[in-house]
Amino acid sequence: GAGGTTGAATGSAGARAGSPLAPEVAGWLRAAKIHVQQAWVLGPGMRGQKLETQVDVELDAQGKVLSEPRVVRRSGDPWYDESVVRAIQKASPLPAPPSAGKWRFVFRPEDFG
16 A cells, blocks of 8 residues: 655654655754764764664754753664764754754764765
8 A cells, every 4th residue: 555655765854754844844954964964073984884873852942952862763883873962962053943842863974975
């Protein structure tokens, strides 16, 4: 039947899993990820790794990170997961989100162009 798609679209999935992302949400997620990547120190050996970490981040209306980001799916590399959390905290405040609340981000080393 229909609805057999699995996983999130490549890039990042917003907190509203399962529903298509509105253009303004998708645009904001892209901007927020770029903002975090600028604060992120990725080890030279990490770039080629096939890792993926999913993190829930609670934001206020201004984009301030309200609590420690929570890793909801680990990459298998604890150092990488920890570096994602640290980068999000360091990057706060993020660009103001479409709405305050919990947002899910997907980070992969290959996102670094």
